[in-house]
Amino acid sequence: MDQPLHRRQAPRRCCTLGTLQAWLPILSWLPKYKLQYLKMDFLAGLTVGLTTVPQALAYAEVAGLPVQFGLYSAFMGGFIYALLGTSKDVTLGPTAIMSLLCFSVVGGQPHRAVLLSLLCGLIQAVMALLRLGFLLDFISYPVIKGFTCAAAVTIGFGQVKNILGIQGVPQQFFLEVYYTFYKIPEAKVGDVVLGLVCLALLIMLMFMKSHPAADNSSAFSSFAGKLVWAVATMRNALVVMAASLVAYSWDASGHLVFTITGHTSQGLPPFRPPPTSDTTSNGTVVSFGEIIQGFGGGLAVIPLMGLLESIAIAKAFASQNNYRINANQELLAIGVTNIMGSFMSAYPVTGSFGRTAVNSQTGVCTPAGGIVTSVIVLLSLAFLMPAFYYIPKASLAAVIICAVAPMVDYRAVAKIWRIHKLDLLPFFVTFLMSFWEVQYGIVGGVAVSGALLLYSMARPKIKVSDHGAVLMELSSGLSFPAVEYLSHIIHAQALQVLPPRSVVLDCHHVSIIDYTMISELRDLLRQFKLRRVQLIFAGLQPSVLKVLLAADLQGFRHTDSVEKALQMESVNLLDD
Structure with missing residues (x-):
């Protein structure tokens, strides 16, 4: 027997070019790629890459992981996002907030951090496929701001110990504050001086970038402005490189003045599935179920915060640069990035606001810029890891502090x-x-x-006025949390006074009603009838009226307008 036509056409619709372009956005922009785009994408990717490498090393410290794990987490996003992403500007990789969240859940254990990346990616991809992005709407702006401000303070203060060069400071915030001040006498002069110099240089370069010289009329002024912008944009890489040269010079002369990063694993990580079990330092094997149990609520918080951070960034730059993104496709891109990244020893990543801003300001044209950034990270892993041995921890701490300082947005508190x-x-x-x-x-x-x-x-605004009858203007929907409150107001204003009074409910703003409210209205109509007064509904929207008519309420009366309802109230006796 032949299948219906719409069933036979369904597979064809799934394989159309439009459907493929929706799932693989690269098919939309790659055929239109122009040669002039290549120059801008390469420049942007190179600039972001030089920003990504020192930040990735620093954020691995925040996550409590060996620094190479920051680079392991920094290159997969560029390749995956070029295939699946819908924003030309967004760059995926390790961030301060995700690093802090990762540390709070796994406590700096690499195997568990990698497994966490896989599980987060699976949750995010499933949310994208089921179109569950609306769940992010339940995290309000004040909650986001409160979290980012606290995260900035926690991350920033957590780096003070590296600026001071002190050891043995606990990770729990309040203990960290206490022991940091307690151990100040143990501070190393070299680390303190280097850290403060790095901070001063980074702040000065940030200021120069945000306050460019006004005079660009001459060719020399224009060139100088571009040079200052380039140096300021690559400030993290330049400051870390300079600090490393200083540390190497002192080490070569036989003076161990600075606390350095030390040995890091060279080369690309092996492609292998994330471990599903772990072994503690005393040899105890921890099963997959016990690891999941240890993750606790973090297994829900980290995927949501990752999605929230990335989509907020994508929307902001899409609005700024006049294009649109597909939120669910963005969820899929970050989910697949975390899944694939876990096979390369990455911990959870998301969109980076700072690096995305650099990408946009450098003039990136397509997501291909992310591929260049990823190649820079891979080259660093392959050839530069021995040089990272001499990176002073104080310089990485300065990079982190300058990166998170703008997140303390005190102006948002004043606005709220x-x-x-x-x-x-x-x-x-x-x-x-x-x-x-x-x-x-x-x-x-x-x-x-x-x-x-x-x-x-539960406490909707109800405006009460006297027009012969009691007129009550409802400001929102009639749902079950508001049942007792509305009933109390009606009883107090109309049914418990002598003589009882009729009520006109102005429902122009009511768009929803549920079964619990209808049950209460049925009881109210019965009580109004017993007291020989009226309860009249005015201005019901068609969808609400349809529900009320379907409920078959005895004594239910309604009009199109409040004026007609007040005229109807002149009949004091209800019909039998």
Whole structure:
């Protein structure tokens, strides 16, 4: 028997060029690629690559991992995103926030960090395939700001010990603060001086980039401006290279003045599946189930925060550069990046705001710029790892502090206070709880935001006025959290007064109604009938009216407008 036509056509629709371009965006831009794009993509990719290498090394320190794991995590994103990404600007790789989250979950254990990347990628890819990106909408702006501010403080202060060159400082934030100050007498002069010099140079170069010279009329001024911009953009790489040369010079003269990175594994990581078990230092084997149990809530928080950070960046630069992104495709790109990265010993990654900004400002034309960045990272792994031996930890600490400092956005607090003071509650809950445990801060902030949202649903604004009958203007939907509140207001204003009064409900702004509310309305209509007064609905939207008519409420009356309802109220006795 022949199949219906729409079933026979379904496989054809799945294999159309449009469908393939939706799943593989590279098919959209690669056929239109022009030779002039190559120059800009190469320049942007090279610039971002020189920014990525020192940052990746530094962020591995934040994650508590050997520095080579930062580079392991930095190259897969460029290749995958060129295939699957929908933004020309976004660069995927290790970030300060994801590194901190990773450390809070795995405690600096490399095998577990790699397994975490695989599981996060699977969760993110499944969310993309099931179109679950809307879940990110439940994380409000105050929660995001509270988390990023706390993360910046935690990450920044966590690097003070490396600036001071002190050892044996615990990782838990409050203990870290105490022992950092307690051990100040043990600080190494060389590390302190080098760290402060690196900080000063980075801040000066950041200032020069954000405040360029105004006079670009002459050729020399224009060239000087471009040179300053290039040096300022590559400031991280230049400062780390200079610090490494200083450390090497002192080491060659036999003076161990600085705390250096030390031995790192050279070469590309082997392509292999992530480990599904782990062995502790005393030889105890930890099973896959026990590792998952140890991840706890972090297994939900890290994928969501990774998606949130990456999509927020993609949307911001898409709006700035006048193009659109596909949010679910972005979820798929980051999910596949984390899955494939786990086979190359990477820990979870996401979009980087700083490197994306550099990519955009350098004039990248297509996602191909990310391929150049990835090649730079691979070349560093293959040939430069011995040179990383002499990188002073104080210089990496300076890079991290300068990277996270702008995340402490005190102006956002002032804006929230000015616009909606109640939103400061989830902000401060998130901010303060994040110092205890990062994932608890996010969960706590989301819980408080949810409670405020539910409270607004349970206590909708009801404007009451007297027009002979009691007129109640409802400002939102009629759903089950608001049942008791609406019933209380109606009883207090109409049914418990002498004599009882009729009520007109202005429902122009009501777009939803549920079964619990309908059950309560049925009881209210019965009580109004017993007291020989009326409950009249005005301005019902068609979808709400359809539900109320389907409920077959006895004594249900409605009009198109409030004026007609008030005229109807002149009939005091209800029909039998």
